[in-house]
Amino acid sequence: MFKFxxxxxxxxxxxxxxxxxxxIDENGYILYCPCMGRFGNQADNFLGAxxxxxxxxxxxxxxxxxxxxxxxxxSVQVPFDTYFNVSQLESCHRVIVMEEFMKKIAPTVWxxxxxISFCYSVRGSTGSCNAKDGNPFGPFWDTFDVxxxxxxFYGPLHYDVHHSDMVYQWxxxxxxxYWPVLAFTGAPASFPVQMExxxxxxxxxxxxxxxxxxxxxxxxxxxxxxxxxxxxxxGVDWVRACEFISSSPNLFAAPQCLGYRNERGKATxxxxxxxxxxxxxxxxxxxxxxxxxxxxxxxxxSNHLIPxxxxxxxxxxxxxxxxxxxxxxxxxxxxxxRSNYFIGNCISSFSAFVAREREVRGYPTIFWGFPxxxxxxxxxxxxx
Numbered sequence: 001m002f003k004f005x006x007x008x009x010x011x012x013x014x015x016x017x018x019x020x021x022x023x024i025d026e027n028g029y030i031l032y033c034p035c036m037g038r039f040g041n042q043a044d045n046f047l048g049a050x051x052x053x054x055x056x057x058x059x060x061x062x063x064x065x066x067x068x069x070x071x072x073x074x075s076v077q078v079p080f081d082t083y084f085n086v087s088q089l090e091s092c093h094r095v096i097v098m099e100e101f102m103k104k105i106a107p108t109v110w111x112x113x114x115x116i117s118f119c120y121s122v123r124g125s126t127g128s129c130n131a132k133d134g135n136p137f138g139p140f141w142d143t144f145d146v147x148x149x150x151x152x153f154y155g156p157l158h159y160d161v162h163h164s165d166m167v168y169q170w171x172x173x174x175x176x177x178y179w180p181v182l183a184f185t186g187a188p189a190s191f192p193v194q195m196e197x198x199x200x201x202x203x204x205x206x207x208x209x210x211x212x213x214x215x216x217x218x219x220x221x222x223x224x225x226x227x228x229x230x231x232x233x234x235g236v237d238w239v240r241a242c243e244f245i246s247s248s249p250n251l252f253a254a255p256q257c258l259g260y261r262n263e264r265g266k267a268t269x270x271x272x273x274x275x276x277x278x279x280x281x282x283x284x285x286x287x288x289x290x291x292x293x294x295x296x297x298x299x300x301x302s303n304h305l306i307p308x309x310x311x312x313x314x315x316x317x318x319x320x321x322x323x324x325x326x327x328x329x330x331x332x333x334x335x336x337x338r339s340n341y342f343i344g345n346c347i348s349s350f351s352a353f354v355a356r357e358r359e360v361r362g363y364p365t366i367f368w369g370f371p372x373x374x375x376x377x378x379x380x381x382x383x384x
Contacts, residue, residue, distance in 0.1 A: 024109060025059040025094060028176030029101070032184035033131075033140045034063050039329060040253070040349030041191060042066065046204070048159065048189020050093060051197035055161035056170055058182070059094040061101045062086070064143070066136045075136035077143045083330045085205045092203035102144045109180040117148040119185040120155040129153075131185045148183075159188050162196045192253045192349065193356075195260055201356035206334050214334035221321055225294030228286055229339030231351045234273065235302035242272035245347070256355060257346035257370045270369030271346045276305070278369060280312045286341050286366075287316055296320045297339060299332035301350075337361075346370050 030053045034042040042065060053060035064077040080086065080097055089095050096105065117131035124130040129151040132138040141148075154173070161167050174182060182188075189197075206214070218227070245251055245267050250258070254267045270278055287293045296318060298304045309320045323331060333350070336342055337357045344351030346367045355365040 023104060026176065028056075028058040028179065029061050029096075029105070029109065029181045030056070030058045030184070030188065031061040031098070031101075031181060032063060032187045033137055034066050035136050035140060035186050036191060037349070038068065039065060040351075040353055042187075043204070043353050044191050044193040044253070044349055045187035045189045047193045047197045047200045048191075049187050050089075050095075050200050050203065051194070052159055052161060052188045053095075054093050055167050058176065059096055062089065062095050062097045063140075064098060066140060068136075073135075074139040077140060081207060083207060083210055085207045088205040089203050092200065098144065102146075106181075110183075112147065113149060114181075115146060115148050116150045116152050116183065117185055118152050118154055118182055120158075121153050122151075123185070129185050137185070159190060160194065162194070192255055192352065195255075198356055198359075202360045204357075210330060210334050213328075213331055214338055217323070217331065217335055218338065222297065223294045223319060226290065226292040226340035227295045227297050228283065228293055228341045228343065229297045229299070229336035229354075230279075230283070230343045231336060231345055231348065231354065232279075232298060232300040232303070232305065233345050233348050233350070234300065238301065239273060242269060242347070245269055245272045252347045253349045253352040254347050256352050257367055265370075267347065268369060271367065274345075274368035276308065279305075280309075282343060282366070282368065283309075283313065284316070286343075287313070287318060290341065293341070294318065297335055298322045299329075299336055299350075333357075337363075342366070343368060 030049065032049055034045060036042065036045055050060055062080045064079045065083070067076045067078050069076055079099060086095070086097060117129040119129035119131070122128065122130075124133060129148070131148050131151070132141050157169055157173065158166065161170075241251070246269075249262050249266045250260075251267055251272070254271075257271065258264045258267060283296065294317075296309060296313070298306065298309070298320060299322070304322045306320050306322060313320065323335075329350075333354055336344075336354045342354060342358060342363070342365050344355055344365055344367055346369070351367075358365050
């Protein structure tokens with residue numbers, strides 16, 4: 001009996017050791033700080049990082065979202081699955097959320113003595129990647145108690161793995177057998193999202209909580225019938241950014257409308273900051289072309305224009321709605337994504353997230369001031 005018990009204990013130890021080893025991806029991992037901008041920019045970068053991980057055949061360590069909250073001096077790290085479904089992401093590629101990676105995998109493949117930060121070239125005057133300098137860089141890595149012991153400059157390699165032998169070059173210079181973890185100072189991705197990576201939006205789906213909240217809002221706060229979702233960027237910082245639109249033909253997410261080589265024209269102030277008259281004209285066109293429209297849902301970073309829109313659309317018997325404060329931008333996105341008709345901002349990465357989600361689901365998107373009004377056509381889809 002005693003020998004049998006010893007055998008069982010030995011078997012369990014061997015088995016658990018095997019399981020622990022089996023968790024390790026011998027192809028390696030990719031980590032990065034999502035340290036560029038707010039959600040829209042981070043979402044663009046995430047698709048790029050996912051595409052990069054797929055091309056290099058490494059597991060993507062999914063970082064938390066970096067958020068900035070009023071009254072907080074440092075960024076706040078919010079786990080990916082607070083908003084999105086990890087299972088849907090896993091259907092596209094091997095992934096592990098950062099919280100789990102640091103707890104279960106890092107002690108084995110990325111011990112403290114081997115934590116090297118990757119950057120294209122020297123940052124600052126320290127001769128290193130300076131990976132934790134500033135906010136959100138420092139707070140992000142501090143969330144996981146990461147201290148880097150060295151830097152690796154990967155230039156002239158880059159992230160475009162679709163139009164060259166870059167995958168081979170990365171694999172040759174950084175084999176997973178010697179570099180099991182590539183930990184980037186910033187996202188290994190371009191902004192805006194590269195055209196070839198847009199299709200990966202299908203991998204990013206809302207979790208049940210957010211999806212249910214969006215359905216509940218539509219059911220309980222909007223009148224029965226179709227609704228138009230609109231996104232208005234009109235905060236002070238956006239107004240200032242739009243002043244440079246004439247000299248920045250590919251500003252922010254403009255390629256979603258204009259193409260990546262401006263093959264569909266140049267950005268205009270109306271696309272960036274549409275005047276109220278244009279907003280009303282485009283809304284009225286949709287309402288007149290689709291008798292099922294009963295309401296408007298507005299998402300905005302500043303002024304939702306609820307009184308103004310309500311007055312302008314009163315004769316058409318259209319009601320105008322928004323979330324009550326404090327509003328969740330992620331719930332705004334989910335509601336816009338479900339809308340029967342959506343008008344977004346060509347220049348905004350927030351609008352771009354909605355447009356990509358709708359494209360994946362087969363829903364149409366139109367934009368303020370683009371294309372020229374005389375050529376705009378509106379296509380409806382079946383009510384959700």
